[in-house]
Amino acid sequence: MIGSPLIAVRTTLRGSATPGRMRPRLVLCALAALTLFAFGLSLAVGVVSVGPGQVLASLARPLGLTLPWAVDPQHVSVVLDLRLPRALLAVLTGAGLAVSGAALQALFRNPLADPALLGVSGGAALFAAGAIVAGGALFGATPSPLVLPACAFVGGLLATLVVWRCAQARGRTVTGVLLLAGLALNALTGAGTGLLTFAANDAQLRSLTFWNLGSLGGANREIVAGVAPFLVVALVVLLRSAGALNALLLGEAEAGHLGLDVRRLTRRVVVCTALAAGAGVAAAGTIGFVGLLAPHLLRLVLGPDHRALLPGSALLGASLLLLADLLARTIVAPAELPLGIITALLGAPVFLVLLVRGRATWSA
Amino acid sequence: MLRAEQLSVRAPGRGASGDGRARLLLDDVSFTQRAGEVTALLGPNGAGKSTLLRCLSGALAPSTGSVLLAGRPLAQWASCERARRVGVLSQHSTINFPFTALEVVLLGRTPHCGARRPSAHDHRIAREALASVDGEHFADQLFPTLSGGEQQRVQLARVLCQLDERPQPEARTQPRVLLLDEPLSGLDLCHQQASLRLARSFAAAGGAVLVSLHDLNQAAQHAHRVLVLQAGRLQADGPPHAVLTPALIERVFATRTLALHHASLPHPVIAALPDEVPCTEATSSFTLSRPAAVPS
Numbered sequence: 001m002i003g004s005p006l007i008a009v010r011t012t013l014r015g016s017a018t019p020g021r022m023r024p025r026l027v028l029c030a031l032a033a034l035t036l037f038a039f040g041l042s043l044a045v046g047v048v049s050v051g052p053g054q055v056l057a058s059l060a061r062p063l064g065l066t067l068p069w070a071v072d073p074q075h076v077s078v079v080l081d082l083r084l085p086r087a088l089l090a091v092l093t094g095a096g097l098a099v100s101g102a103a104l105q106a107l108f109r110n111p112l113a114d115p116a117l118l119g120v121s122g123g124a125a126l127f128a129a130g131a132i133v134a135g136g137a138l139f140g141a142t143p144s145p146l147v148l149p150a151c152a153f154v155g156g157l158l159a160t161l162v163v164w165r166c167a168q169a170r171g172r173t174v175t176g177v178l179l180l181a182g183l184a185l186n187a188l189t190g191a192g193t194g195l196l197t198f199a200a201n202d203a204q205l206r207s208l209t210f211w212n213l214g215s216l217g218g219a220n221r222e223i224v225a226g227v228a229p230f231l232v233v234a235l236v237v238l239l240r241s242a243g244a245l246n247a248l249l250l251g252e253a254e255a256g257h258l259g260l261d262v263r264r265l266t267r268r269v270v271v272c273t274a275l276a277a278g279a280g281v282a283a284a285g286t287i288g289f290v291g292l293l294a295p296h297l298l299r300l301v302l303g304p305d306h307r308a309l310l311p312g313s314a315l316l317g318a319s320l321l322l323l324a325d326l327l328a329r330t331i332v333a334p335a336e337l338p339l340g341i342i343t344a345l346l347g348a349p350v351f352l353v354l355l356v357r358g359r360a361t362w363s364a
Numbered sequence: 365m366l367r368a369e370q371l372s373v374r375a376p377g378r379g380a381s382g383d384g385r386a387r388l389l390l391d392d393v394s395f396t397q398r399a400g401e402v403t404a405l406l407g408p409n410g411a412g413k414s415t416l417l418r419c420l421s422g423a424l425a426p427s428t429g430s431v432l433l434a435g436r437p438l439a440q441w442a443s444c445e446r447a448r449r450v451g452v453l454s455q456h457s458t459i460n461f462p463f464t465a466l467e468v469v470l471l472g473r474t475p476h477c478g479a480r481r482p483s484a485h486d487h488r489i490a491r492e493a494l495a496s497v498d499g500e501h502f503a504d505q506l507f508p509t510l511s512g513g514e515q516q517r518v519q520l521a522r523v524l525c526q527l528d529e530r531p532q533p534e535a536r537t538q539p540r541v542l543l544l545d546e547p548l549s550g551l552d553l554c555h556q557q558a559s560l561r562l563a564r565s566f567a568a569a570g571g572a573v574l575v576s577l578h579d580l581n582q583a584a585q586h587a588h589r590v591l592v593l594q595a596g597r598l599q600a601d602g603p604p605h606a607v608l609t610p611a612l613i614e615r616v617f618a619t620r621t622l623a624l625h626h627a628s629l630p631h632p633v634i635a636a637l638p639d640e641v642p643c644t645e646a647t648s649s650f651t652l653s654r655p656a657a658v659p660s
Binding site: 109110111240243246247249250251253254256257258259260261299303304305307 | 421422423443444445446447448450451452454457458459460461462463464467468471472474475477479481522526
């Protein structure tokens with residue numbers, strides 16, 4: 001008798017007879033709440049603790065609103081000038097990486113695809129490094145904040161195109177070649193970045209190390225304003241392609257038979273992932289595993305339907321990066337751990353567990 | 365309904381044969397597929413069956429010649445409109461992602477949905493399509509965990525669901541073509557028969573079916589018409605009993621056969637002859653009487 005209401009609750013939550021699946025709307029609401037919570041937390045927590053009321057009052061101040069909480073002007077500056085840009089950058093970069101990962105996995109019909117694994121992040125990092133080391137000579141002493149994201153974007157796009165062209169045979173994408181080409185390209189861009197490191201002076205070296213390990217520490221309003229348009233455009237286009245990406249999972253030929261323009265879709269996905277990953281890398285360096293982990297975690301509860309998976313990945317990627325960045329700057333405060341180390345340290349073991357748990361359902 | 369006019373396809377890349385001419389995968393193939401007809405496409409491995417089906421579906425542009433759907437070149441159809449008219453079941457398709465069987469079938473509604481989500485109507489059509497291939501009981505199972513034959517049936521249901529034009533009554537008059545590339549591989553005898561019966565009822569409802577097969581008896585039993593391809597050329601075109609003679613089969617498949625007649629079957633059964641059995645004109649076709657076929 002006690003069992004039946006429990007079963008009823010469980011079926012309401014899941015909404016489908018497929019084991020493990022949950023209702024998409026419920027999951028998305030929970031993820032949105034998680035993102036909001038993580039966002040608030042990263043505004044409040046740090047070397048200086050700011051109470052929730054004071055965070056709200058600080059956020060309301062530039063909007064011209066006065067809330068009933070008294071707030072220290074120094075706290076307002078901490079929240080608005082330091083933590084807000086950083087949190088916004090975490091949201092944008094995390095969402096960008098996770099959605100790029102999910103879209104690339106659909107494009108290559110392989111759950112292993114990830115901007116970092118395919119050399120996209122490597123290409124972006126190489127071009128960003130080039131801009132740092134040779135930027136003074138190429139773009140003048142004080143280049144605009146858009147130069148770096150633009151270079152990283154071009155690098156990411158080139159890397160994606162090279163890997164994708166390598167893996168094309170008779171209109172089909174050969175997955176093995178794809179992953180190996182990504183591996184080779186990663187080695188190549190790694191060597192290039194290494195050469196630039198060798199040629200760099202001390203100040204450039206510090207910036208380069210920052211790229212390679214990944215950090216949101218450089219966030220400020222200009223950088224957020226510089227990368228936000230790239231990321232927002234890429235995210236919107238990718239989210240709108242969700243239905244087409246579902247059909248693409250059947251195979252390129254099958255998607256064509258279902259009336260999709262596969263070449264155009266492929267081009268759109270390649271450009272947008274390069275845009276999102278490139279801008280993300282430009283602002284925060286190479287951050288691994290978010291693009292792999294978020295879609296994989298969500299497929300367990302949502303299934304592969306991109307109409308739910310892509311927005312879910314955006315929210316989960318954003319909250320993962322917010323929380324990882326929170327850890328990065330509080331664990332050894334007042335010093336900071338590089339963000340890329342945290343995401344890899346936490347992401348890799350979780351990913352291994354997912355792989356082992358799900359290996360039975362892999363067909364190849 | 366679907367017309368192939370002098371289709372030729374050159375082998376891609378450096379496929380030049382000894383005499384310096386490029387090897388042809390299809391060589392001057394012409395035929396008209398009529399509505400209401402199931403046509404079986406037969407031929408040895410590498411004869412060009414899949415290439416022909418790819419040309420007819422628009423996936424491959426022929427080197428010369430053209431494909432007309434309802435009198436209009438295939439390339440002139442809007443891709444979405446074409447997808448509602450021509451459904452293709454490919455030979456090899458794998459899905460690495462944990463879709464349920466029903467979700468795979470629902471993807472067949474993509475050309476009907478456009479940007480919107482599948483409606484309750486689409487769900488109903490998908491469920492019916494899955495039921496028609498005897499797959500209701502695994503509707504909620506994950507596609508990658510199904511057996512090869514079950515996956516094949518789900519894919520067939522997806523293509524049927526793609527061509528379902530209900531509730532528009534005027535859609536009945538529109539051309540609908542089903543192209544099946546070896547749909548029986550991996551199916552048990554019962555589901556082989558069931559799949560071909562589905563193809564026949566699709567044709568009976570005014571559609572056209574072109575199906576590549578390896579089993580000559582299945583072709584003889586279910587097809588209204590047989591096309592035989594060899595080395596890219598159309599060798600024969602006609603009703604199965606007229607085309608599938610031991611002489612043609614030996615010429616195309618390099619295999620000696622017997623055509624066995626049985627009173628309870630409307631067409632002969634084709635049986636391959638072991639090499640050691642001598643075969644003369646007299647024995648190449650004989651009749652089994654009913655008592656001989658059913659020993660008591």
